Amino acid sequence: MENAGSARTYLTARDAGLINCTTCGRVSSADETACARCGAALASRDTQSLQKVWAWWIAGIIAFVPANLYPMLKTATLGTETESTLLGGILELVHHGSLGIAAIVFFASIVIPASKFLAVAYLALSIGRPSRFTAHRRHQIYKVVEFVGRWSMIDVFVVAILTALVQLGSAASIHPGIAAVSFALSVAFTMLSAQSFDARLIWDADKEPHT
């Protein structure tokens, strides 16, 4: 686990003829089909993992497009309604001088989702191919992606809270736009995409050139 850069040989469960239960963590022998403790189905590798990853990933990308094009917030103040998209809102914050907040929003709403897409795509593509990064490095990337994914929802939370708070009748009211839903979906899809990824495949891919 340490020495991520070196291509060391190590024993995997599969090499040892064992299957790890992903539900409860019990290690069974390779010929068992169900976990003796929790009864979950056992499989050494998820054969459909990459399919699922790509399916969720594409769904996430599709949802990400309207999330950026359509208005996130509809603010009605004294009869005048203004709509702001993600990028529009960020630019407005910059105009108002709130660079810090603009940076946070930009990071949470644009950078993280975009980098997640890139990371998941890279990881999926690297399976079965020689990679620049070692298996350990790629595993770390996977861990980061999985951890960071939920924080992308910060935008959606802001919209939800604002919508709930600012309902002052005709004086001022805020409604979520299509982009809010799309963004939430996009984040959910990328999280599912990341979760569908069977990290154990990294070990196989890493091992093949060596065997």
Next chain:
Amino acid sequence: MTLRNVPDMDVVSAKRSPWRNLSLVWLVPILALIVSMGVAWQSYNNKGTLITIVFKDAAGITPKDTTIRFRDVIIGAVEEVSFSKDMSNVVISARINKDVAATLSPDTLFWVVRPEVSARGISGLSTVLSGVYIDAAWIPIEGSTSRDFNGLSETPLIRPGHEGTRIKIRSKNGSSLTPGAPVFFRGMEVGRLDTPKLSETADSTDVEAFINAPYDKFLTTDTRFWNVSGFSVTLGAAGLNLNVASLGSLLTGGVAFENIISGGGPVTDKTIYRLFADEGAARDSIFTQLSANAVKMSVVFTESVSGLASGAPVEFRGLRIGQVSAIGAFVVKTPSGSTVNMRAVISIDPQTLGLDANATPETTRAFLDNLIADGVRARLSTTSIFSAALKIELADVPNPATARIEDDADGTPIIPSVPSQLPDFTATAQGVLERVNKLPIEDVMTQAISLMASIETIASSKGTQQAPAAILGLIEDARGLIGKDDTQALPGELLAVITDLRSIVSELKDRGLVDQLSSALTSLDKAAGDVATASGALPKLVEDLRAIATKVNDLKAEELIAAVTRVMDSADALITTDGVKSIPPALASALTEVQAALRDLRDGGAVENTNAALASAREAADAVALAAKSFPGMTSQLDAVISKADALIASYGAKSTFSSETLDLLRELKTAAQSVSKLARTIERNPNSLILGR
């Protein structure tokens, strides 16, 4: 065990048939794609149709924010504001709901709604906070392709799509008609006026009005419109009349309509209503409106037609049968040169003459010809005593010269006319008052007072009072000389004279002459007051009347009565003196003394006594005569007054209360004057009769 299982767990085996092992998760991106495409398509679809509206300016219009509304429902929004190519206009691009855009008619009205405060109220207040919006109005059509429109600079008063009827009202003068002024029907606001426009010939003003449904169903071709602009003040015999329709109409003007007569066909596009100046004129128009087959005739006048106007009534025995349609002058060649005659063209409605509504002009003419043969002639007369306006009246004229309807050069039949007897009311009234003012009432009163004073002086003079004593003495002296019945009747005659005087005075008192005079003048004053309210043109007249009334009030009537009473008392005292009372018994018992007197006469010396007595009687009579001299003067003055008043009353003519009262008053004055005059003449003719009884 481990090795045996390894080939089965080969991951590569899963890749052998990728389609068979296709995960259901793939449905998610497909679904996401479909949904996204749907959203995209919907938002594209919702974008609406792009239209352009050209405005003079774009005050308050902001792209994206300014909405376009129809019946207060948002149907689109402004997308872009730009200039026309020549920079003279503002072009507004807006997106309109597709469904709505398909119904836009080419003459759709667009206008910017702004806050507006006017006499009709405040509108567009909501736009103060929300900003302006563009309102639209049109009559929906199917499958419209119109995309370019012209915007209005002002809110249209009459919007397409409103149910109602659009009508045209023609007015001589549009100054009192303002755009948006209300149209009233029985006090209800039922419509609006559009902007007045000059008619094509510029001789009148046309204004379109929109009568809202369902009130438009009350419109017929016989509907009358009149102006209710502001307020109207009518000064008439009934007093001051102020008429205000509504506060709004006070500021903006307005028109009202009503179906004064029933009947009338449905309104058509070509119906043009005439706007009357006021309700009265509109109502009168029922009578002035001539039927289609009115007969055109003319009347020639040699006198002035000042006061006769186009539209003036033509009356036959008081009934309106037509109106004057034109007045003109024309030159007539006469042997002595050429004179200018006035010609009035009149239209006569055969229906009002009792003829059939469809009577031909020939029938009407024949009918009129018969009337003229019976002595009916046209002449000018005043419409009312307060007005200088004239009308033409067909009246029965006593002993007219033979005449008949003749055609003039144009073929228009001429109704023969006679000179009118137009009393110029103003001049007459002024004259009446001037004459009344000139009446020497004060002089008469002064003279009457001085007469009474003279009589009093005579009665109370020592000589007069001594007269009975002198007579007594005389009679006692001439007992035998005077024994005639005449002498005995003397006190009776004296009494009669006194009774005469008394009756004059009591007449004066009883008939309340002075009161009557005063009340007559009060009523004159009242009449003058009426005249004053009726016409401001006669202030001088009123002043005169007031002055007269004041003078009458100041007359020393009481003094006169008191003086007369004093005279009466004196006369009474005179008669009731013991001397006078004792005359008859003295006469009766004096016969013996007469004999003695005759005896004395015979002896001589008694003649001197008689002469002296007669001289003293003459002296008294002379005093009476002197006093009586002023009588004729007064009588003639009174006579002059009466004759003047007679002439005045004759010229005034009308049998008003005023004139009859004046007449009564003057007649009484005349009677009184005549009595006084008679008495005076009797005394003058024979002063001795006062004493001698003859």
